[in-house]
Amino acid sequence: MYDIPETAQLYADSRHGVYIPQHFAESVRRELVSGVSSEDWAILESGPEHEHYWDAWHDVEMNAILTDESGEQWRLYQDGDLWIVPANA
Numbered sequence: 001m002y003d004i005p006e007t008a009q010l011y012a013d014s015r016h017g018v019y020i021p022q023h024f025a026e027s028v029r030r031e032l033v034s035g036v037s038s039e040d041w042a043i044l045e046s047g048p049e050h051e052h053y054w055d056a057w058h059d060v061e062m063n064a065i066l067t068d069e070s071g072e073q074w075r076l077y078q079d080g081d082l083w084i085v086p087a088n089a
Helices: 014-027 038-046 053-063
Strands: 009-012 065-067 073-079 081-086
Touching: 009 014, 014 038, 014 053, 014 081, 038 053, 053 073
Parallel strands: none
Antiparallel strands: 009 081, 065 073, 073 081
16 A cells, blocks of 8 residues: 655545546646656546546556646556655655
8 A cells, every 4th residue: 555645635536436537637737747648648538438448547647747837746646536646755
């Protein structure tokens, strides 16, 4: 089990259920995200009915790096809720 650092920020709570990946794709400021292919974005936007939805989400969780306006980098962590955690944590 991963200990969520105190500096983590909740991105989406578990009430979104299987739609968390789709919600992320539709709501994140993509100009702040690197490491995600345009194909994965399109699959996630399609929703959980797409046959490659969970594979795309796995790739995004493992590879996405969000860089905020101050240059701090964040990664994704999902354990029911979706968190962004400092990349150096």
